[in-house]
Amino acid sequence: MNKMINLNTSITKMVALGTIAAVGFAPLAANAQTQSQLKNRQKQKNTWRNLGLAGAAVGVYGLLKGDKVLTIAGLGGGAYSAWRYEQDRKSQSNMERQRAQLFSRRSIVRNGHRYNRKTVWKNGKKYYQFVRAN
Structure with a gap:
């Protein structure tokens, strides 16, 4: 048992x-x-x-x-x-x-969380990503 x-x-x-x-x-x-x-x-x-x-x-x-x-x-x-x-x-x-x-947006809201757009440079090229806001 x-x-x-x-x-x-x-x-x-x-x-x-x-x-x-x-x-x-x-x-x-x-x-x-x-x-x-x-x-x-x-x-x-x-x-x-x-x-x-x-x-x-x-x-x-x-x-x-x-x-x-x-x-x-x-x-x-x-x-x-x-x-x-x-x-x-x-x-x-x-x-x-x-x-x-x-x-093109500065921020988005997904699942109740806010994400801000962040600019990232890689090898001299500009990229964007969304990072969760505090």
Whole structure:
């Protein structure tokens, strides 16, 4: 019986420690996810651009060889890829605009806490960050 109580106490401590760790590291994971999403968006945008160029090349090759199927497939695929590239470009621009609007403020309030904008210089470049006010 005594071993059972010790086991329950150990499990409870481990669950509590795991919960505290998960809550403490959640903001770091969210930031990493955002950076990952930005990198993925740029990579996807580049892929659509490259597919558009490849489609256009296939379409031109079809024109030169007189193959209507290659011409239609290549130019159609190139046009679709160009459209998707443009959609990703607009979306990325919108995200950057929202970020710029956020950092144009002197302070923000999140979860009941006030954060003031702070200027940071790194390698001769000017950056902004929000620091929790006292």
